[in-house]
Amino acid sequence: MxxxxxxxxxxxxxxxxxxxxxxxxxxxxxxxxxxxxxxxxxxxxxxxPSPRHLLDLEDHDMEGAPQHHPDLVSYIKQLHLLPPASGPYHLQKPNTSDFSQNGQSKRVASILGGKRGGVFLEAGAYDGEELSNTLYLERELGWRGLLVEPDPWNFWSLRKRGRKAHAIQACLSPSPFPREVTFKQSDTMGRIASAGEEASKRGIYTRVKCFPLYTLLLALNTTHLNFLSLDVEGAELQVLQTVPWEKVRVDVLCVEHRHVPEGSRALQTYLEAHGYQLHSTLGDDYIFVRRDLPNVPEQGL
CATH class of the missing domain: 1.20.5 (Single alpha-helices involved in coiled-coils or other helix-helix interfaces)
Incomplete structure (x- = not known):
């Protein structure tokens, strides 16, 4: 019984x-x-689907997914996108105004007429303070946005600064879908490693997830950036070529052109074909402005 x-x-x-x-x-x-x-x-x-369900997904489940896929956007939102810091800033040089190397931040502010409350995305954000093209806009003009930094050491430093912007440890994908790549760490010069480069055993390498720029914008619930700062050590043109420009508006771009393998002229030609004009040059950076942006002050190259 x-x-x-x-x-x-x-x-x-x-x-x-x-x-x-x-x-x-x-x-x-x-x-x-x-x-x-x-x-x-x-x-x-x-x-x-719960965060745990998304956490159980393998890398290959996301690789190759269309950049607009809602599951990919949710995956980034729930597991990779970190919220803005609360409380005070923790800067090493708190009395500095413009942290950018050649005055990029104030040039952008001038182009946009001192706009307050704008939205930015800075790729190659380094430690969130030194050489930052967006910290001035954030602190002085109340802008918000996203800081993208793939190097784990730099990203750790960035998170200590108390930036009032979202942050993600990832790189921008040079393809219109997510990928995982080998990344060569090198302070401000980190980049996606070329095929077989790691075998040379020269340098420090890590594996990093790369997400399309458009997907990150969807994760931020916006398709309109007032400012895009793009410094990804050679992949700039490839990243821009993934953008569905009929769905995205960027008012001003700051793009490092020195390491673009296709050449600076190819970068300029591509953006001109998508409605931009070269406004000025600051160091190794081109400043591009939409042709339909009103009241843009003239600036020599």
């Missing part, structure tokens, strides 16, 4: 049932509630 059968037989003996009935009812009620909660939770999990 089974355990439950023995228990029921014991409860059903003459003189036992009246005393056992409340216990039996309580047990039945508890089991019913547990079953109901399990059923409702199962339905909820099936309706809305």
């Amino acid at each position: 089974g355990v439950w059968a023995e228990w029921w037989w014991w409860c059903a003996r003459p003189g036992r049932l009246p005393r056992a009935a409340p216990l039996s009812i309580l047990l039945t009620t508890v089991l019913t509630l547990i079953s109901l909660l399990f059923f409702l939770n199962a339905r909820a999990l099936n309706r809305h």
